[in-house]
Amino acid sequence: MKAIQKKYFTVVVKGMAMGAADVVPGVSGGTIAFITGIYEELITSISNINFGLINVLKKDGFLAFWKKLNGSFLLSLLIGILISIFSLMKLTSYLIENHPIYIWSFFFGLVLASIWYVGKQIEKWNIANIIGLVLAAVIAYSITLLTPSSEETSLAYLFLCGALAICAMILPGISGAFILVLLGAYENISTAVSEFDFTTVAVVGSGAIVGLLSFSKLLKWLFNNYKNLVLAILTGFIAGSLNKIWPWKEVTETLIIKEKEIPIGEISVLPHNFTGEPHLIAAIICASVGFLCILALEFFGKKPIQ
DSSP states (O other): OHHHHHHHHHHHHHHHHHHHHHTSTTOOHHHHHHHTTOHHHHHHHHHTOSTHHHHHHHHHOHHHHHHHHTHHHHHHHHHHHHHHHHHHHHHHHHHHHHOHHHHHHHHHHHHHHHHHHHHTTOOOOOHHHHHHHHHHHHHHHHHHTSOOOOOOOOHHHHHHHHHHHHHHHTSTTOOHHHHHHHTTOHHHHHHHHHTTOHHHHHHHHHHHHHHHHHHHHHHHHHHHHOHHHHHHHHHHHHHHGGGGGOSOEEEEEEEEETTEEEEEEEEEOOGGGSSSOOOHHHHHHHHHHHHHHHHHHHHHHHSOOO
């Protein structure tokens, strides 16, 4: 019993790490799931959710239903994710606004280590894998150059945003939060979470559930049939996303949202070309800490539960 409790407590902690990543525009919770060794179980568990579970519940009872659902795993992970989202959203926004170089350097190191980790899982390289990696990197890089749209408040639109963002969140290398920024919904959803606007949260959550159940089945099929190619593409996505979290940027365009100036156009520059203090030494330290965090996650993610 203690081993089981420890296992699911560990899953909660991994969920918290996923949630912490997902609230940052540019970092993917799917990357954290992959590194901590729960990615394939997560995709398989989600893709197995269907109407057949209702028949299991009626015929064999709740315990059989819960086991078929892998409910303890999914619930533990969800609890961890929600803890991070509701506790870290304001903190993350504060750090990005007031200490951007430090926080982006940390995540740059984290994502850089993720490229190495995911890439080394590829068992066999061939032309198709290389092409997939390069194309994915180009697509991800192009996405980071897109200009976010203005804020949209309709519930139908927020439902769609939830569906699209969750698909990105479970893909290593693609940030669901950044997709929300591009769609112009990040500010509204962030405010709804921090102010406990349950109507908006429920609508976005419903969209996320629909998107998650649909996309996970496709992802499971791809993993089962083209694992090395999928891993190469994911590695490319992660590499291409690095531009979004480069610590030194110059703002080229802003947008006034709710009397607040929001940067919507940025270009990456080298530290010596940065307007202001580049904090290079501190940035290197923060990036190193982020890199080491991935190594620690890999170590503890593979460590068996005693």
